[in-house]
Amino acid sequence: MAQQTVLNATHRALGAKMVDFGGWDMPINYGSQIEEHHAVRSDAGMFDVSHMTIVDLHGARTREFLRHLLANSVDKLKVSGKALYSCMLNAQAGVIDDLIVYYLAEDFFRVVVNAATRDKDLPWIEQQAAKFGVKVTERKELAMIAVQGPQARAKVHSLLTPGTRAQAEKLGKFVACEGDGLFIARTGYTGEDGYEIIVPERQAVDLWNKLLQAGVKPAGLGARDTLRLEAGMNLYGQDMDEGITPWEAGLAWTVVLDDERDFIGRAALEKQKADGVSRLMVGLVMDDKGVLRHGQRVVTAHGDGEILSGTFSPTLGKAIAFARVPAATGGQAQVDIRGKLVPVRVVKYPFVRDGKPAQHI
């Protein structure tokens, strides 16, 4: 029996088509995935992401612990509420998971990890945390709703009390505040402005319904996937896993090789960097009709690669993908679609910026 979020009955009442997603019964769409996609790009949409795992870390040595646990540096987090995206690596520099960490106080950080990786993440975090005397608490009683799109913040603001609203209005990007019982973070997974709101389960249905009344369109995991891919954001399990390092997953920007910080996987990362990285993650755009899919073979002048995440981009009206290819790959490649080699352009991502196709696409 798949696990259900507190919003399960609400989704069903809205006519959602439900699917199993990493052991959770989640909405893939509420009718049309493409309409939901456009709603987020042009107005405001909301996603139930309560299946994600929220973990609170308490203890005097929490920052020191996170300096060891994460490949990105929590030293960047200086103001309470500030968030950071990071990989959590194993000793071989393979990616155990990607996550967001929020700095709340020196003895209190909050981490949000993926749902599908919960069962391996928690033991790993606990094992490392023990050495630093950090207490790890999973917050199962918290739900999470992502409200995304150019009008998302204004619509959320309309529901807040004046004090909370004032705080939210002045939030910078990648910062969170608390008020009205909510943890309101200006983060997301769509490339649009908006919030990810952590809400106690008992308030979650009410918040969802108020957002609905404020004109926020429910959107499913299908639209979430096309939005994040257009925005150039990795999906764990598809674009990287424990056999892939951040160098090979387009995540070098999240790795900080600062002075002496002894984080897990650092030695292996430095070695791979010195030896040379043979495979890189690139973006592909196909101008011919059709759809790029996970697992398709990419043919280049320097050898074969493969498509990681592939989809039809509703904003561009053509197929886009992430692929892992030989490092020397130039601007052109071909993809094997049902035995036919179809030309694709190798491009830098994101594919979509500020709701519009990126310049070079």
Next chain:
Amino acid sequence: MNEIPGDLKFLKSHEWARVEDNGTVTVGISDHAQGLLGDLVYVELPSVGDEVQAGNACAVVESVKAASDVYAPISGKVTAVNSALSDKPETINEDAYGEGWIYVVKPSNLAEEQEELLDPDAYAELIESEEH
């Protein structure tokens, strides 16, 4: 659920076939199938003149979510394809049994192959049982 037109016959894999007055057979995918696939974004059509064999894949429909083969319900020579689908694949979502037709064949073994197909009631029962 949408009404299934009474003059259609179905494959278990959700293709429909309609015998026209002139003896040709029009083929598409069912309304149930388009619902399962979600928003369609690409249709790979057969070519006019192709010989298709009943039970073999002869077209592909792709939604954002997945690619799915379309199997021929009836053998024969393709005499027309719905090229409008190239630019508007979503027509299948909107009108699977009408404007969303995929191709037409001149059948080579209609009498026998027709017997193998499900009538609308049997097909409705099939999708009912798949849903529960």
